[in-house]
Amino acid sequence: MIPFLELDALNVQLAGRPILKDLTGTFSGSCIGLLGPNGAGKTTLLQTMLGFHAPVTGTARILGFDVRTHIREIRHQTGYMPESDSYIAGLTAIRFVRMMAELAGLPPEAAMERAHETLFYVGLGEARYRKLGSYSLGMKQMAKLAVAIVHGPHLLILDEPTNGLDPPGRQRMIQLVKEIRDTREINLIISSHLLRDIEECCDEVMILKDGRIANYCNLEEQRRTNRKFLQVELRGEHETFLAAVEKLGCECAVDQRTHRIKMVLPEQVEIRNLYELAELHAIQIRRLDYKRDSLQDIFLKAMEGRERSNGNGRL
């Protein structure tokens, strides 16, 4: 896959303070999640991609365009949904979205047509002639999403898209993000504090801590790998059973403290094969779990600084 985001020793300072420190990496997933505690530099990184802050040293390339030299081209291809409220209270949603589409370069008629379509798409069709100032928080979030996608960008940057949304609102937002992602017409970068949002939408995750990349994780690969890691609890004499399992090509290790057995299954072996062997050797499988190294575990490890993984080796 062609990388849509390349960070090359990117350093950014704000008011003389280093915020992003030597970020390097290449990202090509369709949806990248940006995680990190407050002040980690997530929003600064997004804003640097949009040219709001100039890098001190290093650079970033978005869709092949360098932020130092081709910021207008990048902005042509990008839709941005900022974290904080951004709208003009006195304008109706349709007029605001249409104006933003025109500013992105759409002719007035096309802008009007797409503004209507986009507002229907995000669920504000019935409220599109209302002034933005009268919208609820959830509606304002949706209006921001409409503004970000009205011109049909190639890259969508969402900064905390579910901020302040109630559970149904959050669900609707996540659903929309997934729908947009699944069209395969667009790449997404989502910054969020909510691990669940990232886990649901993203296939790659970059975890920032103190302005550095603390961890990179390819969630899709992680999910695939986790499906092959098992923890099994047995009742009965298990030596012969384990020998039979190892003959299938599985790697096994017995935890002497808990007496649980950890297994790594090769590609061709299914869980069903284990049950068949257990029956053959009169062993009861009392418990069988997939290894679940959840995003929360990955995040916590990154925050504790225990792990500096290379993910798929692209960092």
Added chain:
Amino acid sequence: MAVYKQSYKRFEGTLTDQRWRFTILTRYAFQTVFESRLLGSFFSLCLAPHLVALGLIYLRNSPGALGALNLPFVRFLEIDGAFFLTIYEIETYLSFLLVTFIGPSLIAPDLANNALPLYLSRPFSKQEYIIGKLSVLIVLTSLITWVPGLLVLALQTNQAGLAWLSENVRVVIGIVVGSWIWITTISLMALALSAWVKMRPAAMFSLFGAFFVAASFGNMANALLDLNPPWGLLIDLNMTMRGLWQWLLLGRTEFGMAFAPAGSGAGLPSWTALLSVASFSAISFVLLVKKIRACEVVR
């Protein structure tokens, strides 16, 4: 794509010309401005001095009409630099009021609602944003200053002949140059205050303050420090502009003479008026550029 087909789709059509994209802001701002009937009416009122001037010029050059209306004073009316000076002194006030009403609503709502990241995350620069907003004020004030001024001059030339025009070339240049200086200055001031004072009413009062309170400070400085010539006038935008109009339209100026200590008769050099107005513009421009940014950096 029909509305009922709700799915994300890229825009594949032709994009508009980047060079003229700033006019989008101007167009939308005009729609907002003229939604207010009050402002529409006031804008029409601002055209009154030029309409009166057109009428007077027509009467002055039409003995038949003049006789029928029985207005003998018009017969002795001289259409010269002094005539236009009167019109432009009135227009200075009217255009100031127009800018005071419209200017603060141009940038303040964008900053108050944090809309700048949305504008500036598009292929739309800070310079284009400023030019787009500035164009609103420049177009509106042009329509009540130099544009009708040139129409009035055209009528006078038509009635009085090219000889009159050649004798009064200074007036033509003065109207255009003076109007542009004034328009640029108050537009930049209005936008700068609109950007720094994010509340619209407060921005309006600040603009009044810059016009009238600064004048009071200037006069106070003259009186307290016994300044001769009265340098304090340089922060009185009204007096400065009056001095500039005199210089441009009459070729002489009495800038500050009325404020000089009795008997001294020492006014301020004409170029100081230009310097003062240019300083107002430059300071406003710097303040405006400093404030228009996609995001605030907390220091």
